[in-house]
Amino acid sequence: MAHVSNLIGSDIEAYLTQHQHKSLLRFITCGSVDDGKSTLIGRLLYDSKMIFEDQLAALEKDSKTVGTQGGELDLALLVDGLAAEREQGITIDVAYRFFSTDKRKFIVADTPGHEQYTRNMVTGASTADLAVILIDARKGVLTQTRRHSYLVQLMGIRHAVLAVNKMDLVDWSQERFDAIVSDYRRFAEQIGLKSVLAIPLSGLTGDNVTSRSGRAPWYDGPVLMEQLETVEIDEARRVSGPLRFPVQSVNRPNADFRGFAGQIVSGRVKPGDAIRVSPSGKTSTVDRIVTQDGDLGEAIAGQSVTLTLRDEIDCSRGDIISAADDPPEASDQFETTLIWMSEEPALPGRPYWLKIGARTVSATITEIKHKINVNTLEHLAAKVLEPNEIAVCNISLDQAVAFDAYEQNSDTGGFILIDRTSNATAGAGLIRFALRRAQNVHWQSIDVTRSARAEIKGQKPAVLWFTGLSGAGKSTIANLVDKKLHSLGKHTVVLDGDNVRHGLNRDLGFTDADRVENVRRVAEVAKLMADAGLIVLVSFISPFRAERDMARRLMCDGEFYEVFVDTSLAEAEKRDVKGLYKKARSGQLKNFTGVDSPYERPENPEFHIDTATTDAASAAALIVDKLTS
The missing domain is CATH 2.40.30.10 (Translation factors)
Known part of the structure; x- marks a missing residue:
């Protein structure tokens, strides 16, 4: 086959017609760092004549200046496009390349080997039909080999090639090859990876990549390209x-x-x-x-x-x-396997957007059942998920969605979680099954409506959410507002952070995860009280915007008022009525807002009370006037 760059005029039209109806195989290469993934892909591109003349010229030039093969063609440079990758000699991003042979078209994703880029590897695996798992013949099965193999199985890739690379560096030893394959197959059986073909090869020299090598007469299986051209694709x-x-x-x-x-x-x-x-x-x-x-x-x-x-x-x-007779399931609660991608930890109770297919709904992680150590397959207890961690989690949605279990259909069983603030992808998930509780719990119809309950009280329900640093004066202002409303004959209730932690939330600490759950519970209680027609005054530090926004979304339009009691950290610390800042500064009190835990200022509160210019009584009067006007 001629190089693509040599095709002109009618040749291009004939070439395109020839390739239009070929089947397409999507596959990934993965493995540990420096196992030769990029070099192998470069070899496939080079041997299949899918390199343009300008690319070849650039490759020859780069091989002499930044290559690692002593001036010889460094085929890895065809794939490692990022400057950081070339400087470090590793793959960071997922690099996609297209090539074609007379029998099939291919899209290959070269995925990173470092553990911190697990999320990139998952991205590449999400659309793949086959995985080429590389092993350096000198090193054998490594931790990252097991990690990537587990992810391959997890993502539902049905076919795998175990490419035992750099066999030229172990003198094409059959004994070494057999030992590696035996070791790997024991692990593959543990994780349920069944269809694995092992091939001894050298990506650098091309042995057993596109043509059979005479250096391994003891191997009689297919070469890599032959397997790629003939393996069954999931299209059927x-x-x-x-x-x-x-x-x-x-x-x-x-x-x-x-x-x-x-x-x-x-x-x-x-x-x-x-x-x-x-x-x-x-x-x-x-x-x-x-x-x-x-x-x-x-x-x-x-x-x-x-x-x-x-x-x-x-x-x-x-x-x-x-x-009509074979529909997907529908539910609003699932058990899922979640791969966490965000730099910010996953916190149960925090609201995210969940996108499944073309539908986007609100979702929360209700429980992290266990993390998975993919190196040992051990199940570990966890309250949060850090970047690149994998866990089995329960997830709850605000409405039912149609789905299939991921193992049955990855298109209708896979989803992503999206951070509501940054709109960045936070995690990728695979639905295992709907929770039975979703089918057992139903909304009970109630004849007395929330509007009827409010009407009999002669008032409009409302939730006043006081937020600010400890010592800002939230409880003081909320108490004054409560007294004024009560004197006007209004039906009110106060939910104060300290008081609630003596009962409803006594089991929660002050970690970020516990703070999220603390606010979630109070927001749900506030909603129930507003449904009863009450004016609810919530006085909580509630340091995170996401949870305050979650509370707002629970309420009816026009019934939620965010009251930002704005006091500088220096002033709040100066007051230190409860002595908490002093303890935090001395290290006796961990995760204290403003000291070693962040406070995210409200962006558009209904009331912005600057305590440097407004006293508590004036602030309370302002709020009551607005509420009753």
Whole structure:
């Protein structure tokens, strides 16, 4: 095959036509640092003639200046594009490369070897059909080899190649190869990784990569390229699976047309098929399968189409259309496996956005059941998750979503958690199953409404959320507001941080995770009291914006008032009524807000009380006037 750069004119058109209908294999390379992943991919690109002339010229130049092969072609430089990677000689980011042979097209992801880049490896593995797990023949099975193998199995990759690399550095010893393979297979059996082909090779010299090596006559299996070209791809399995059509958008260009656009992720569909929309459970029949090139008689997994239905039923972005007799499940509580990616720890009770398919809902981690030490497979107790840690967690949503277990369908069983403040991806999750409690607990209909309870009290429910540093004067102002409202005949209740910790929250400490749970519980209690028609005054430091925003979202529109009692740290510490700052400064009191635990100032509070210019009585009068006007 000629290099791509040598194709011109009609040759390019013929080349594109030839490759248009080939199957596509997505695979990753992974393993420990310096096992030769980038070099192996560079070898595949070079030997498959998928390097442009300018790339080849740049490679030859870079090999002489920054290469590690004594001026010879350093094929790893084809993949290690980041400057930091070239300086350190390691892969940091996930590098994707495309290449093709006469039999198949490929997209390969070169994933990082360092433990701190586990999240990058998971990103690369999320769409892969096969994993090439490299082992340096001199070093054997390492901790990171086990870690990546566990992640490969966890992400549902069905095929693996154990590439025992750098065999030229151990004189192509069959004994060494057999010992490594035996050691690895014992671990693979432990984690349930079944389909593993072991190949002795050298990415640097190309032995057993694209052509058979005469240096290992004792090996009679396929070379790496042969395995990549012939391994079964999951496309057939996806087509034969149950219909899953996540709706990406509702297409309504005019009053006469209403279609549902998306990509079929599994199964097949044709006009006349009975379908069900989940999670609502509404049913209808497929009328047309519309594409830009005309209607289809049938569509299968992998195709992007627009479906029209014979009935006007409720269906929107994020819903899943399935066969009427084989729908996905629907629930708002799950047991999941969660891979944490954010630099900020995962805290149970903290609200996140959960995105599954095209649907985004509010979610909280309700329980970290255990962390997994992927090196030993040991289950460890945990209250928080740090970056790159993996755990089995329970997650609760604010509404039911349609799903399949991840092992059955990764497209409808995988999700990401998103930080609500930064909008960055915080974690990646795999749904294991719906919690039984989700099916056992239902909303009980109550005849006396919240508006009726408020009406009989002659007032509008409200939650006044006082936040600020310890010693800022929150409780003082809240107490004055409570007295004024009471004198006006209003029905009020005060939830004070110190008082609540004597009862409802007596089991909580002052770690970040406990602070989140502390606020979550109080917010739920405040909501119940507001539902009863009360005016609720909550006086809590509540240092994190995410939890204050969570409390706001629980309340009805216009009923939540954030009151920021703004006192400088120096002034609050000067007052130190309870002697807490003194203890914190001396090290006797850990995780104290303002000293060794952060306070996140409100950005748009309804009331901003600057205690340097406003006394407590004036602040209370201001709040009451606003509330009763």
